[in-house]
Amino acid sequence: MEAALFSSREPLSVRRLMKLASLDDADQVRDAVMTLRGLLERSNSAFQLEEIAGGYQLLTRPDLRRSLERVCQIRHGAPVSGPMLETLAIVAYRQPICRADVEAIRGVQVGEILRHLLDDGLIRLVGKEESLGRPFLYGTTPRFLQVFGLRHLNELPMVESLAKPAGKIAHPIDADNADGTSRDSSQEEDSE
Numbered sequence: 602m603e604a605a606l607f608s609s610r611e612p613l614s615v616r617r618l619m620k621l622a623s624l625d626d627a628d629q630v631r632d633a634v635m636t637l638r639g640l641l642e643r644s645n646s647a648f649q650l651e652e653i654a655g656g657y658q659l660l661t662r663p664d665l666r667r668s669l670e671r672v673c674q675i676r677h678g679a680p681v682s683g684p685m686l687e688t689l690a691i692v693a694y695r696q697p698i699c700r701a702d703v704e705a706i707r708g709v710q711v712g713e714i715l716r717h718l719l720d721d722g723l724i725r726l727v728g729k730e731e732s733l734g735r736p737f738l739y740g741t742t743p744r745f746l747q748v749f750g751l752r753h754l755n756e757l758p759m760v761e762s763l764a765k766p767a768g769k770i771a772h773p774i775d776a777d778n779a780d781g782t783s784r785d786s787s788q789e790e791d792s793e
Contacts, residue, residue: 654751
């Protein structure tokens with residue numbers, strides 16, 4: 602299990618870890634995760650095991666970031682601009698939401714920003730709205746959770762002014778692929 606976590610670039614779900622470690626049930630995985638987490642902490646390892654984006658991921662300790670950047674000359678992706686972050690926050694809190702509603706909140710056109718967020722894998726199309734023209738609805742992805750260090754969307758701080766309005770009806774594009782897009786999602790999804 603440790604080797605699988607070390608080699609994975611994405612969080613591994615309990616279900617995926619069960620398969621990789623040939624374990625019989627989720628409790629065995631959780632016990633193994635807790636054991637590994639304890640071993641890493643006691644040995645003052647450079648790694649820590651975190652629950653993130655509906656799974657588990659082996660990460661380097663935050664206090665080692667500067668050392669790693671100097672030694673490895675790690676390049677980070679392009680930073681998220683202020684307008685992109687505002688748009689992403691609106692999508693995260695109000696999902697599913699259509700472009701027109703995001704534009705109404707921001708007061709500017711956001712088509713290009715939404716395309717960048719889609720390309721970066723932070724948002725995705727989650728359905729179509731029941732209104733004239735049936736515009737696409739946007740929601741966040743498991744990558745969004747991973748980037749922002751969240752296990753579930755319900756860990757977002759509550760901001761009452763961004764609460765989703767009642768009465769929105771959506772037709773899902775792919776109901777089987779709804780991980781990371783529902784504030785009340787409590788099911789673990791396989792992140793293969």
